[in-house]
Amino acid sequence: MEALGIDRERVKQVLKDLLATYENNWELIAVDNYSVLADAIFEEKETEATREMEEKKKKPEEAECSAAEVDRGKKKVHELADEDEDSMAEAVPPLKRLRRGGEGGSALTLNQSTSPSLGSPSLNEPTTYDNDTVPILLPYHDAGAFIVPKDETLTVTDMSSSPNHPDSMERGNSSIPILEMEKTNGHVDKQDGETVSTVHGTTNDVPPPTTIQRFSDQNLAATQAESSALELASSASGEVKINLSFAPATGGSSLRLPSEEELRRAMEDKCLRSYKILDPNFSVVGFLNDICSCYMDLAIKANNSANQSPEKLPVLTTNVEALKISAARMDFASSSTNDHNVDGTDDRNGSAARMELMISDDHTRDDENSAAGDSMGLVVVPECQASADEYRSISNVSDITLGRETVEIPWVNEFNEKVPPSFFYITQSLVYKDAEVKFTVGDIRDDQCCSSCCGDCLALSMACSCATAANNGFAYAVGGLLQNDFLEDCISEARDPRKHVVQYCKECPIQKAKNEDVLENCKGHLKRKVIKECWIKCRCNQRCGNRVVQQGIHNKLQVFFTPNGKGWGLRTLEKLPKGAFVSEFAGEILTITEYCQRSKEKPTCPFVLDAHWGSEELSGDNKSLCLDGTQYGNISRFINHRCLDANLIDIPVHVENTDPHYYHLAFFTTREIDAMEELTWDYGVEFNDHVYPTTPFHCRCGSEFCRNIKKPITKSKKSKKRGMRE
Numbered sequence: 001m002e003a004l005g006i007d008r009e010r011v012k013q014v015l016k017d018l019l020a021t022y023e024n025n026w027e028l029i030a031v032d033n034y035s036v037l038a039d040a041i042f043e044e045k046e047t048e049a050t051r052e053m054e055e056k057k058k059k060p061e062e063a064e065c066s067a068a069e070v071d072r073g074k075k076k077v078h079e080l081a082d083e084d085e086d087s088m089a090e091a092v093p094p095l096k097r098l099r100r101g102g103e104g105g106s107a108l109t110l111n112q113s114t115s116p117s118l119g120s121p122s123l124n125e126p127t128t129y130d131n132d133t134v135p136i137l138l139p140y141h142d143a144g145a146f147i148v149p150k151d152e153t154l155t156v157t158d159m160s161s162s163p164n165h166p167d168s169m170e171r172g173n174s175s176i177p178i179l180e181m182e183k184t185n186g187h188v189d190k191q192d193g194e195t196v197s198t199v200h201g202t203t204n205d206v207p208p209p210t211t212i213q214r215f216s217d218q219n220l221a222a223t224q225a226e227s228s229a230l231e232l233a234s235s236a237s238g239e240v241k242i243n244l245s246f247a248p249a250t251g252g253s254s255l256r257l258p259s260e261e262e263l264r265r266a267m268e269d270k271c272l273r274s275y276k277i278l279d280p281n282f283s284v285v286g287f288l289n290d291i292c293s294c295y296m297d298l299a300i301k302a303n304n305s306a307n308q309s310p311e312k313l314p315v316l317t318t319n320v321e322a323l324k325i326s327a328a329r330m331d332f333a334s335s336s337t338n339d340h341n342v343d344g345t346d347d348r349n350g351s352a353a354r355m356e357l358m359i360s361d362d363h364t365r366d367d368e369n370s371a372a373g374d375s376m377g378l379v380v381v382p383e384c385q386a387s388a389d390e391y392r393s394i395s396n397v398s399d400i401t402l403g404r405e406t407v408e409i410p411w412v413n414e415f416n417e418k419v420p421p422s423f424f425y426i427t428q429s430l431v432y433k434d435a436e437v438k439f440t441v442g443d444i445r446d447d448q449c450c451s452s453c454c455g456d457c458l459a460l461s462m463a464c465s466c467a468t469a470a471n472n473g474f475a476y477a478v479g480g481l482l483q484n485d486f487l488e489d490c491i492s493e494a495r496d497p498r499k500h501v502v503q504y505c506k507e508c509p510i511q512k513a514k515n516e517d518v519l520e521n522c523k524g525h526l527k528r529k530v531i532k533e534c535w536i537k538c539r540c541n542q543r544c545g546n547r548v549v550q551q552g553i554h555n556k557l558q559v560f561f562t563p564n565g566k567g568w569g570l571r572t573l574e575k576l577p578k579g580a581f582v583s584e585f586a587g588e589i590l591t592i593t594e595y596c597q598r599s600k601e602k603p604t605c606p607f608v609l610d611a612h613w614g615s616e617e618l619s620g621d622n623k624s625l626c627l628d629g630t631q632y633g634n635i636s637r638f639i640n641h642r643c644l645d646a647n648l649i650d651i652p653v654h655v656e657n658t659d660p661h662y663y664h665l666a667f668f669t670t671r672e673i674d675a676m677e678e679l680t681w682d683y684g685v686e687f688n689d690h691v692y693p694t695t696p697f698h699c700r701c702g703s704e705f706c707r708n709i710k711k712p713i714t715k716s717k718k719s720k721k722r723g724m725r726e
């Protein structure tokens, strides 16, 4: 200690305090070459110096002197430590003792930009945070992997092999392995000795084709970690990627890599000692999580800041398989003129969330065209201009339902940078305000439930009262599929005009809601076949075969961006048999009046629950209902329309009771559907009339029965038109 200019008395005093703090555990103090002791002394000096500076403003020179002394001392400690490191060679992992706050080489810098994109700060200009804002640079001895929450992986990448990595230049031959946390599908990449030698190895002629090599080849360091000791980037799953760099060199390939557990323990131990974190609940994983969530919060705040200058916006890098785009598709994206909004307009360039594509194999910024030819490492990089909603959508990439369904439903956009619209995912429809929908046990009549059944109603020789309440028998067959006859009846009822049974209201709620001077006549409503499922007052088993829709979605589905101008759509990832339940349409339950008011403000696409209209007297305006899945909805809000021969059919399903005003609208397959086929249903819209208050769209269903096809103008009509103009 004398070599550092610390006098014996001070050492004694501090040592005494430390022994008291560490309960006479000398080993803890001796570890790391008494660095705890050195730190404590310098901290004390620092405190003194600061106090002196504050108190003796009259003598600023004195204070400066003390501070300088501390700095000199610190420098010396690090010089000695570095010498130690050199001399320790490979046998013992070199000491790397980093203290709170930025000091010298250990100063923590956060690269705000992770991609050299337009308007982003230069990657070579790390933002250095002061001691207050940057708490800790995590010390690290060696490469390894430990599990972080949500199945993330730590992999080792070599930032130093980048020729222009500033650290590699500053530190000579030092290797600066980077720990990279990356979301994977639940597997953990452990790094082995060979991998580490790649990390260190400019000597390896043929590096193994690992993530490591890919990243180093890509010049990742040059774009992401230059002069950075710790860098963060968001992942598309809503997690944040952390790169931790440790320097200087930690040794060669002969180093024994610690296990994840060893590493975690060592880290926690070190943090507890070095940073005097006394909370017994402290954990490194928790600490990393905190970094991630702070980063995410800051990024989102930065997004929302109206005055944010584009230069200062951080760039969030997403690196999720689902967002990787194949070269062919990229090619399409760059040349496609078919990139429309739902309403058919094209706003690629005007989009608020501009995303940029980077090619991983050459981690320099590139345009979309140059992506062609590389199908492996394309990463979509949304700039931080993305709104919070858009950002949220990006983070839902693996499950747009946010875990609310029993199956995960991912989304993917293989064509452009758009993200799904923001909405609240609900699994069951909800009353918006005035809709009169109430289910009470007391209201369930005996003929609307099967109170004497047990087990599986479908196993009975006679249909139970639930089945007969709506039909002559069960709509479902054993195994959960619809009875073929029942399904065929439903299909022809919907498709074949000869089978249409149309009912007329005395006073049609739709015409009333238009609020026009003269109340128009009802245009008619299609009578529909319905299903009645067993429910709460039935004595059968919850797994009874007459309970299908209420069990919810169970197929593998995916939301995807359609290539033909319909916006987002829904497709199945697995083959579906004919008659299978897919999903129900969940949304806000609105009265027709509420809907009409709403549609004046913004375009929506509601579905009128009019299967029984005309056959019964509507006892109040609040009982004529529709469903709107635009703001609150489930996966069905993504199902696009197809005229006539859609592969789904919507069938009214009574679950809770048989009240004709409200029912569930459930989608079943009309035929066998192949994996990756888009799911569609016929909205029932007529494109040339305005009976239903649906926002019009130009139909792109592609069906040969499309009702939106402009009829060719006949000669006589042409001349008529000409005549009109003339």
Ligand SMILES: C[S@@+](CC[C@H](N)C(=O)[O-])C[C@H]1O[C@@H](n2cnc3c(N)ncnc32)[C@H](O)[C@@H]1O
Binding pocket: 342, 343, 421, 565, 566, 567, 568, 569, 605, 636, 637, 638, 639, 640, 641, 642, 695, 696, 697, 698, 699, 700, 701
């Ligand atoms: C219930 S949403 C379906 C999901 C929608 N595609 C999206 O991107 O959110 C209904 C809207 O999708 C679009 N759409 C659905 N089917 C379509 C079709 N066959 N042709 C063109 N646009 C369609 C229309 O804009 C319609 O208003």
